[in-house]
Amino acid sequence: xxxxxxxxxxxxxxxxxxxxxxxxxxxxxxxxxxxxxxxxxxxxxxxxxxxxxxxxxxxxxxxxxxxxxxxxxxxxxxxxxxxxxxxxxxxxxxxxxxxxxxxxxxxxxxxxxxxxxxxxxxxxxxxxxxxxxxxxxxxxxxxxxxxxxxxxxxxxxxxxxxxxxxxxxxxxxxxxxxxxxxxxxxxxxxxxxxxxxxxxxxxxxxxxxxxxxxxxxxxxxxxxxxxxxxxxxxxxxxxxxxxxxxxxxxxxxxxxxxxxxxxxxxxxxxxxxxxxxxxxxxxxxxxxxxxxxxxxxxxxxxxxxxxxxxxxxxxxxxxxxxxxxxxxxxxxxxxxxxxxxxxxxxxxxxxxxxxxxxxxxxxxxxxxxxxxxxxxxxxxxxxxxxxxxxxxxxxxxxxxxxxxxxxxxxxxxxxxxxxxxxxxxxxxxxxxxxxxxxxxxxxxxxxxxxxxxxxxxxxxxxxxxxxxxxxxxxxxxxxxxxxxxxxxxxxxxxxxxxxxxxxxxxxxxxxxxxxxxxxxxxxxxxxxxxxxxxxxxxxxxxxxxxxxxxxxxxxxxxxxxxxxxxxxxxxxxxxxxxxxxxxxxxxxxxxxxxxxxxxxxxxxxxxxxxxxxxxxxxxxxxxxxxxxxxxxxxxx
Amino acid sequence: xxxxxxxxxxxxxxxxxxxxxxxxxxxxxxxxxxxxxxxxxxxxxxxxxxxxxxxxxxxxxxxxxxxxxxxxxxxxxxxxxxxxxxxxxxxxxxxxxxxxxxxxxxxxx
Numbered sequence: 007x008x009x010x011x012x013x014x015x016x017x018x019x020x021x022x023x024x025x026x027x028x029x030x031x032x033x034x035x036x037x038x039x040x041x042x043x044x045x046x047x048x049x050x051x052x053x054x055x056x057x058x059x060x061x062x063x064x065x066x067x068x069x070x071x072x073x074x075x076x077x078x079x080x081x082x083x084x085x086x087x088x089x090x091x092x093x094x095x096x097x098x099x100x101x102x103x104x105x106x107x108x109x110x111x112x113x114x115x116x117x118x119x120x121x122x123x124x125x126x127x128x129x130x131x132x133x134x135x136x137x138x139x140x141x142x143x144x145x146x147x148x149x150x151x152x153x154x155x156x157x158x159x160x161x162x163x164x165x166x167x168x169x170x171x172x173x174x175x176x177x178x179x180x181x182x183x184x185x186x187x188x189x190x191x192x193x194x195x196x197x198x199x200x201x202x203x204x205x206x207x208x209x210x211x212x213x214x215x216x217x218x219x220x221x222x223x224x225x226x227x228x229x230x231x232x233x234x235x236x237x238x239x240x241x242x243x244x245x246x247x248x249x250x251x252x253x254x255x256x257x258x259x260x261x262x263x264x265x266x267x268x269x270x271x272x273x274x275x276x277x278x279x280x281x282x283x284x285x286x287x288x289x290x291x292x293x294x295x296x297x298x299x300x301x302x303x304x305x306x307x308x309x310x311x312x313x314x315x316x317x318x319x320x321x322x323x324x325x326x327x328x329x330x331x332x333x334x335x336x337x338x339x340x341x342x343x344x345x346x347x348x349x350x351x352x353x354x355x356x357x358x359x360x361x362x363x364x365x366x367x368x369x370x371x372x373x374x375x376x377x378x379x380x381x382x383x384x385x386x387x388x389x390x391x392x393x394x395x396x397x398x399x400x401x402x403x404x405x406x407x408x409x410x411x412x413x414x415x416x417x418x419x420x421x422x423x424x425x426x427x428x429x430x431x432x433x434x435x436x437x438x439x440x441x442x443x444x445x446x447x448x449x450x451x452x453x454x455x456x457x458x459x460x461x462x463x464x465x466x467x468x469x470x471x472x473x474x475x476x477x478x479x480x481x482x483x484x485x486x487x488x489x490x491x492x493x494x495x496x497x498x499x500x501x502x503x504x505x506x507x508x509x510x511x512x513x514x515x516x517x518x519x520x521x522x523x524x525x526x527x528x529x530x531x532x533x534x535x536x537x538x539x540x541x542x543x544x545x546x547x548x549x550x551x552x553x554x555x556x557x558x559x560x561x562x563x564x565x566x567x568x569x570x571x572x573x574x575x576x577x578x579x580x581x582x583x584x585x586x587x588x589x590x591x592x593x594x595x596x597x598x599x600x601x602x603x604x605x606x607x608x609x610x611x612x613x614x615x616x617x618x619x620x621x622x623x624x625x626x627x628x629x630x631x632x633x634x635x636x637x638x639x640x641x642x
Numbered sequence: 643x644x645x646x647x648x649x650x651x652x653x654x655x656x657x658x659x660x661x662x663x664x665x666x667x668x669x670x671x672x673x674x675x676x677x678x679x680x681x682x683x684x685x686x687x688x689x690x691x692x693x694x695x696x697x698x699x700x701x702x703x704x705x706x707x708x709x710x711x712x713x714x715x716x717x718x719x720x721x722x723x724x725x726x727x728x729x730x731x732x733x734x735x736x737x738x739x740x741x742x743x744x745x746x747x748x749x750x751x
Contacts (some may be wrong), residue, residue: 617747623673623682 011068011085014051014095015134017044021127029120038110041123045106045130049099056092063496065089067140067204079195086140086203090337090497093490094137094269097344098262102130104464108352109253111460112359116251122162126257129155133262137269141202142191145270149187149234152263153180159258160250169249176243183233183240187270190226197223207276211500215280224277224284228291231267235321237295242566245314252355255310256348264317265340268324272497275333279501289329289413293420296322298563300427304434305552305560307545308365309354312435316391317347319428323406326421331505332409333498334491338479339406341490342398345475346390349468353384356457356465357439362450367438368545369450374440376454379462381440383469388436390472392429392527398475400524405481408511408519418519426526433534441539483516650702658699666692679731679741683724690720 021044025037032040059066065088073083087095106126113122132155136148161173191201197219198206213220231237236244244264248255258264271278271288278285296319303315320343327336358365360377374381390397393404403425411418444451456462480486495502511519537543546552552560561567614625665688672685694713701709735741 619743619746620674620677627670627674 008066008068010051011055011066011087011138012070014048014055014099015131015138017048018127018130018134020044022124022131025120025127026124029124032120034114034119037120037123038106041127042103042106042110044127045099045103048130048134049096049103052092052095052099055087056096059087059089059092060493065496069140073143078199079201081141081143081201083144084140084202085138085144087138088497089494090269090272091137093337093341093494094265095134097265097341098130098133098137101344101348101468102126102133102257102262104467105253105257105348105352108256108355108461108464109251111458112253112355113251118162122159122251125155125158125162126253129159129257129262133266136266140204141200142194142206143201145273146187146191149230149266149270150184152258152266153177153184153234156180156247156250156254156258156263159254160247162250162254166249172243172246172249176247179240179243180233183230186226186228186233187230190223190230193219193223193226203273207274207500210276210280211504213280215504216282217280220277221281221283224274224281225287227270227274227277228284228288231271231325232291233267234270235264235267235325236318237267237291237322237325238298241295241299241318242562242569244318245311245562248308248310248314252310252351252358255314256351256355262344264321265324265344268321268328268336268340271325271328272333272337275498276500276504278328279331279504285329285331287329288325289410289417292322292325292327292329293410293417293424294322295319296326297420297424297427298322300424300431301559302562303431304427305545305556306431307367309357309367309370309435309439310351310365312367312431313347313350313354316350316428316432319424320347320391323403323421323424326410326417327406330406330409330413330417331501332406333501334479334488334494335402335405335409337494338490339399339402341478342390342402342472342475345398345468345471346387349383349387349465349472350391352461352465352468353380353387356380356461357384359457359461360454361446362453364446364450367435368547369446370439370444371442371446371544372440372444373454377440377456379456379465383462383465384440385436386469386472388432390475392432392531393425393523394429394527394531395520395524396476398472401476401479401481404520404523405479407523408481408516411515411519412511422523422526425523426530428530429527430530430534433531434538437534437538438544442542445544481516483513647702650699655699655703658696662692662696662699665689665695677742677744679734679743679746682743683727683731687720687724690716 021041025032025041029037055066065086067084067086069082069084071083073081075081106123109122109126113119116122129152132148132151134148136145136152139145139148157173157177160176161170164170164173194206195201198209200206200209210220233240247258250258278288299315299318299322303312303319306312306315320339324336324339324343327333327339357370357373357377357380360373360380361370364370386397390399393400395401407418407421407425410421477486479488479490481488558564669685669687669689669692672688673682676682676685694716697709697713697716701707701713731741734746738745740746
């Protein structure tokens with residue numbers, strides 16, 4: 007099996023090449039089939055790899071070739087498949103395949119069909135590279151690659167300037183984070199003399215907790231993670247990224263790219279465990295992001311925006327989990343979130359498809375009967391993300407919250423409140439979209455239809471996964487063995503050794519914690535029910551007056567405006583200053599001044615050329631006299 | 643030959659220097675002030691010969707033949723220069739019917 011591992015990323019790359027070159031020549035069905043089937047084969051290989059690791063417990067290390075050697079830096083292009091990356095492979099290729107399948111139906115009428123599939127394949131390739139790399143550099147290639155692909159895909163409909171702007175925003179914000187990551191990699195090499203995971207982690211394990219270099223490295227890595235995983239302060243790109251086609255939103259925002267930050271931190275868990283200050287920062291930033299994004303999601307009216315802020319919020323949860331040392335819990339949430347968020351996004355895409363590209367929930371309503379498959383699958387996704395047992399989200403969220411409780415009561419309380427908010431805005435979305443009376447135009451109502459099978463099959467598969475996905479991590483208190491935890495244990499073992507035996511909560515407290523979070527979710531559900539279903543409340547139009555808090559939330563707390571004021575305008579002013587003063591006056595003035603000066607000087611000198619022989623001779627004599635005088639002064 | 647050398651040496655060196663300076667100055671003034679190209683040419687010759695005279699005098703006084711060898715070189719060069727220079731002057735005259743150097747001011751921008 008080891009021999010074929012390189013095929014896993016290579017197949018999507020081949021798909022990219024074939025579809026990219028043949029995008030105009032090949033028929034649509036063939037393009038869709040190539041793009042999807044290659045990812046499916048990768049998925050098959052990933053499953054085999056997964057079971058091999060599950061049975062042997064030994065990570066697979068494949069060294070393809072020695073990439074380069076500079077000084078004492080030796081980088082090889084090598085893959086490391088351990089328990090962590092094996093699961094990521096399953097998510098990327100599995101969920102990725104479903105999204106490809108879905109795209110065949112969703113993008114069928116788009117004239118950029120071939121290009122779209124080429125980009126999707128390339129995206130999958132880079133994401134696989136990111137999780138398979140056995141050193142920070144290969145990881146970084148994937149890291150940059152998914153950034154590039156997200157730029158290409160968000161700006162897929164680049165004829166619309168605001169979409170192109172959204173793509174640029176995502177690209178720039180990601181670059182800010184990437185700078186942090188890159189510096190961290192340099193620092194890692196400087197500190198450990200190697201960038202391969204095996205060397206770095208084994209050397210790090212011998213270091214002292216609280217070491218200042220490690221603190222700096224981990225903080226910089228976290229900066230990289232905030233960019234990719236949309237955390238405060240670099241989160242505003244993700245909601246804007248909804249400009250891309252919906253399958254992209256599902257692929258980027260649910261399954262893969264945004265979880266890269268969490269994957270990277272989980273991968274480097276030993277470094278982070280050695281830096282308690284960074285962990286503290288991560289948990290606070292994660293919690294703040296989770297709460298903040300949830301507050302914004304409460305009042306959004308665009309169905310995809312609600313989901314986007316929900317993603318930001320859930321990613322905040324994952325960081326909270328990482329910060330309080332619940333690496334397994336955070337990763338568990340990555341896994342379950344991949345299922346239900348991909349499901350919700352694809353469901354939203356199905357709604358938008360049925361509504362003829364309408365995304366405003368105020369114009370929906372009563373879709374339950376018209377889009378039954380979409381409705382039931384999305385309902386499952388909503389229950390899962392709201393944390394209502396026994397669906398997937400409950401187990402992973404509860405694990406994070408339990409660890410947060412051990413760590414600090416404040417974090418736990420905020421976490422439960424956020425869970426309640428999540429439940430509220432998700433059911434608000436469901437009630438507004440699927441219940442009540444239809445509020446769209448007559449034409450839209452007439453056109454309403456359930457999506458084709460290529461779109462509903464992925465929904466159904468993901469819905470099943472959202473129901474059962476949580477059972478791989480059932481905690482002991484509920485009679486489970488937490489199989490995911492046991493499977494991942496080798497990856498987090500060094501950290502576990504450092505922190506010592508975790509003190510377990512008593513079963514009674516765990517029951518209470520679960521009850522509290524489920525209670526919060528149910529109360530929020532009930533409130534959403536009374537307000538939007540029995541109360542028939544519909545969010546007011548954009549120009550109508552809102553309550554102060556609602557206004558703040560609806561306008562996303564003016565974060566974009568704040569960045570605009572704090573960053574963009576000063577930078578613009580600075581650029582104008584550099585353009586007008588430094589460039590036009592300074593540099594141009596200097597260069598043109600030199601030119602003009604020599605022209606003027608030549609004009610004067612030119613007059614000496616009179617053509618008058620007598621004058622020439624006179625000048626010559628003066629010259630000779632001057633030379634002689636000079637010689638005379640030299641002698642004396 | 644001996645008596646010839648003696649005869650030269652009986653005249654003080656200062657007199658030779660003075661004579662050479664006078665001739666040279668006449669040459670310079672001629673070059674600067676006259677407008678006829680041929681006269682200027684002759685004045686240049688005058689300057690060259692002033693230098694030649696001085697070189698010869700120094701050579702005799704120091705008993706070193708090198709100075710006189712240089713005089714031969716200068717005379718040879720002057721002859722070559724005159725050959726070319728006169729040819730140029732003749733050509734100029736044929737084209738312009740004049741040897742006034744103030745008229746020949748076409749060699750300018």
